[in-house]
Amino acid sequence: MTTGELNPMQQSVVDVLGKPAGWVPLPISVVESLREQIETALAPLAAKLTADRPLFISKSSLTTVHGCEAHYLASLDSFEWTILNVRGTVMHKAVELAINWRGSVEPAALVDEALARLEDEESRGPSEFIAQLSPGERAQLRSYAVDLYTKFEESFPPLKASWRPVTESAARVELFKGLIFLSTRVDLTLGGPGSKVIIDLKSGRIYSNHREDLRFYALVESLRSGQPPRRLATYSLESARADVEEVTEGVLQSAVRRVVDGANAIYELTREEREPKLNPGSQCRWCPLKETCETGKQFLERGFEDD
Numbered sequence: 194m195t196t197g198e199l200n201p202m203q204q205s206v207v208d209v210l211g212k213p214a215g216w217v218p219l220p221i222s223v224v225e226s227l228r229e230q231i232e233t234a235l236a237p238l239a240a241k242l243t244a245d246r247p248l249f250i251s252k253s254s255l256t257t258v259h260g261c262e263a264h265y266l267a268s269l270d271s272f273e274w275t276i277l278n279v280r281g282t283v284m285h286k287a288v289e290l291a292i293n294w295r296g297s298v299e300p301a302a303l304v305d306e307a308l309a310r311l312e313d314e315e316s317r318g319p320s321e322f323i324a325q326l327s328p329g330e331r332a333q334l335r336s337y338a339v340d341l342y343t344k345f346e347e348s349f350p351p352l353k354a355s356w357r358p359v360t361e362s363a364a365r366v367e368l369f370k371g372l373i374f375l376s377t378r379v380d381l382t383l384g385g386p387g388s389k390v391i392i393d394l395k396s397g398r399i400y401s402n403h404r405e406d407l408r409f410y411a412l413v414e415s416l417r418s419g420q421p422p423r424r425l426a427t428y429s430l431e432s433a434r435a436d437v438e439e440v441t442e443g444v445l446q447s448a449v450r451r452v453v454d455g456a457n458a459i460y461e462l463t464r465e466e467r468e469p470k471l472n473p474g475s476q477c478r479w480c481p482l483k484e485t486c487e488t489g490k491q492f493l494e495r496g497f498e499d500d
C-alpha cells in the first residue's frame with residue numbers, strides 16, 4: 194500500500210493490513226492437509242446425510258450453536274429485520290457503491306442510493322422491511338447508516354482499484370459431493386488470491402468470537418481457492434480499532450475443529466432432536482428466549498463485563 198495524505202486512523206489501517214517485506218504464503222500442502230482433516234472428521238456425519246437434504250453451515254449458524262445451543266434452536270425461524278440490524282447492511286451496500294463510484298460523492302447521497310438498491314433487490318434481504326418503513330423510521334435508518342458510512346470513510350484509506358477491493362463477496366465449499374456446504378459472505382477483501390486480507394466491519398465493539406468468524410472465512414477461502422488468505426481483521430467503526438490475526442496452519446486447523454464440532458451439533462439438534470445445552474453469555478441479550486430462560490435471566494441480572 195502507498196499512503197499519500199492519510200489521517201492517523203487511515204494510516205493505522207495501512208500499517209496493520211499492509212503486506213510486510215519478505216512475507217511468504219503458506220505452502221499448498223497446508224490446504225491439502227486441511228482438506229484431508231476436515232473430510233476425515235466429517236465422514237461419519239456425511240454418511241448420515243442424503244443429497245436431497247444436505248447440511249448448510251454458515252458463519253452465523255456456527256457462532257450461534259457454539260454460543261448456546263438453545264439459542265441456536267430458538268433462532269432458527271425467528272430472524273426479523275430491525276432498524277438496528279439493517280443499518281450494517283445499508284452501510285455495506287454504501288461501501289460497495291463507493292468502491293465502484295466514479296467521481297466524488299457525499300455519504301448521505303451514497304446511503305440514499307444504497308437504500309434504493311436494497312429496496313429494489315428481489316433476493317432474500319431487507320427489501321420488504323425497508324419498503325414498509327414510515328418516513329420517520331426511514332429517516333432514523335438513514336441517520337444511522339450515514340453515521341456508519343462516514344466513520345468508514347474517515348477511518349479507512351481510500352480503496353484503490355489496485356488493492357482489488359471486493360465487498361459482500363459470497364463463497365461456498367461443497368464437501369462430499371454436495372452433502373455438506375460451507376458458505377460465507379465477506380464484508381471486504383483486499384488483495385488477490387494467495388495474499389488476501391479478509392475484513393469484517395463491525396458497527397459496535399469487537400467480541401472474542403469475531404476471530405472465530407474470520408477463521409471460518411479463511412478456511413472456506415483456503416478450501417475454495419486452494420490458497421489461504423494472508424491476514425484477518427475485524428474492524429470496529431465505533432472505536433476505529435482493528436483486531437488482526439495472521440493466517441497460520443494452526444489458525445486454519447482450529448477452524449476445522451470448530452466446523453466439525455458445530456456441524457455435528459447442528460445435525461444432532463435439528464435432525465436427531467438432541468436436548469440443547471444452555472450456555473449463558475453476551476448472546477443472552479438478543480436471544481429470543483431471554484424473557485423465559487431462567488439461566489439467561491439470572492446471567493443478565495448478575496451483570497457482566499464483555500471480554
Ligand code: SF4
Pocket residue numbers: 261262263264471472473474476477480481482483486487488489490
Ligand atoms: S437466554 Fe441465554 S442461556 Fe438462555 S437460551 Fe438464550 S442464550 Fe441460552
